[in-house]
Amino acid sequence: MVHIIGKEKGFVFCMDVSVAFIIVLILAFISLAAIFYLVEIRAENFKCFEQEKNAMLFVDSLIKRSSDQNGLAKVDFQRRSVLENEIESATLSANIEKLEERLVKNNVIEIIIKGSSEEPIFKNDKIAKKDCKHIISIERGISIDGDFKVMRVVFCDG
Amino acid sequence: MEILRSCAWCFVMDKRAFVLSLDATLCLVIVAVVIIATLISIANIKLNQHELLILQKEHDLLKHWVKTRASEDEMIEQANALLANENFTIEINDKKVFSSGDTASNKAISSTAFIFDEELNVKRMKLTVFK
Numbered sequence: 001m002v003h004i005i006g007k008e009k010g011f012v013f014c015m016d017v018s019v020a021f022i023i024v025l026i027l028a029f030i031s032l033a034a035i036f037y038l039v040e041i042r043a044e045n046f047k048c049f050e051q052e053k054n055a056m057l058f059v060d061s062l063i064k065r066s067s068d069q070n071g072l073a074k075v076d077f078q079r080r081s082v083l084e085n086e087i088e089s090a091t092l093s094a095n096i097e098k099l100e101e102r103l104v105k106n107n108v109i110e111i112i113i114k115g116s117s118e119e120p121i122f123k124n125d126k127i128a129k130k131d132c133k134h135i136i137s138i139e140r141g142i143s144i145d146g147d148f149k150v151m152r153v154v155f156c157d158g
Numbered sequence: 159m160e161i162l163r164s165c166a167w168c169f170v171m172d173k174r175a176f177v178l179s180l181d182a183t184l185c186l187v188i189v190a191v192v193i194i195a196t197l198i199s200i201a202n203i204k205l206n207q208h209e210l211l212i213l214q215k216e217h218d219l220l221k222h223w224v225k226t227r228a229s230e231d232e233m234i235e236q237a238n239a240l241l242a243n244e245n246f247t248i249e250i251n252d253k254k255v256f257s258s259g260d261t262a263s264n265k266a267i268s269s270t271a272f273i274f275d276e277e278l279n280v281k282r283m284k285l286t287v288f289k
Contacts, residue, residue, distance in 0.1 A: 023186075027193075034197050041201055049205040056207055060214065085221055114239070138211065141218030141240045148222050148236045 048157070052136055055155045058106050059138045063087070063151070067095045070102060086143045096122050107156045109135075113142075114150040124156075133158030209267060215240050216269035216285050223283060224271050230255050233283075241287060249284040265289035 013021070065071025066082040072095050074083040096103075096111070103111075104124055109132070111122040129135065134157040142151045178186070219237055222228065228236070233248055234256045245259030268286040275281065 027189075031193065034193075038197060038200055045203075045205060049207070052207045056211060056214070085218055086225075139215070139240065141215060141222060141236070143222050143225070146226060148219075148226075148228075148232075148239070150240050 048134060051134075051155075051157045054106075055136045055138055055153070058108075058155075059140055059151075059153045062099075062153070063140055063142055067091060067098075070099060072096075072099075085141070087145075089145050092121065092144070109154045109156050112152045112154075113144065114139075114152060127156045129154075129156070132156035212241075212244070212267050212287050213269065216267065216287065219285060220269055220271040220283060224273055227273060227275075237285065245288040247284075247286050247288075249282075249286070251282050252284075259288070261286075261288050263288040 062071055064073055064082070064084045066073050066075045068075070069082075071082075072087050072092065074086045074088050075081075076083050100122070103122060104126060107124075107127065108122065109124050109127050109129055110120040112118050112120045136155040136157055137152060138155070139150055139152045142149055219233075219240060222236065223233055226232075230248075230250065237246060237248060237256070238258065241258075245261050245263070247254055247258070247261050248256040266286050266288045268284060270282060270284045273281040273283065
């Protein structure tokens with residue numbers, strides 16, 4: 001395929017090698033473009049994954065930590081333990097108010113207790129839902145005064 | 159014809175055309191398919207926390223059921239509220255008491271809890287969410 005001409009110094013590439021080389025170059029160029037595109041998609045995907053993970057951890061700590069430790073869970077003072085997933089309705093509003101700064105800092109748009117009325121118990125006036133590129137909604141089961149309720153925490157991402 | 163057999167790409171002088179032999183064509187097609195399939199599969203891999211969230215929801219339900227010693231009706235109502243868009247089953251002492259949606263899948267996330275009543279009889283509650 002590759003020849004050396006005796007008197008003239010140089011390589012002569014025959015047509016099949018040239019065509020193969022051009023095809024390989026085109027394939028390499030397409031692959032490179034595809035790899036760049038994929039890296040971008042993966043980075044975006046990974047970013048979303050991380051944000052979803054943070055949102056889940058935040059909601060988890062919210063219902064597992066006691067109200068005096070940046071959470072909403074009830075404390076059993078007799079047993080000196082935190083009653084995870086149990087929330088007292090009487091102190092809920094006060095606890096949410098206390099946590100407002102943290103909720104805003106963590107891009108929480110609203111917290112809703114699903115049931116008869118779906119009025120949010122927390123609403124972030126600084127962020128509008130329509131301005132968010134991506135919305136993460138986490139639903140967890142909690143017990144409010146012994147009744148099972150579904151709590152939905154909505155986060156704004158981007 | 160001898161030239162055609164010996165090389166992948168040949169320039170046939172008199173006909174002014176490139177001739178790709180059958181094996182070269184096959185080789186190119188296979189390489190292209192492999193590259194495209196790999197790229198598509200990589201692009202479609204989406205990381206998410208859905209499984210972990212399902213597990214957390216199962217634990218939320220089981221915790222509440224253990225604390226309140228919930229009845230079967232309450233269990234079904236509460237599971238339907240929290241796992242609204244999921245296919246799931248509730249089993250008590252290995253007996254299926256409720257089933258929602260398609261539960262034939264092999265992929266499932268399951269959690270189990272035990273309740274002891276006043277006479278120390280054990281009640282085994284199993285909640286399984288299917289993919």
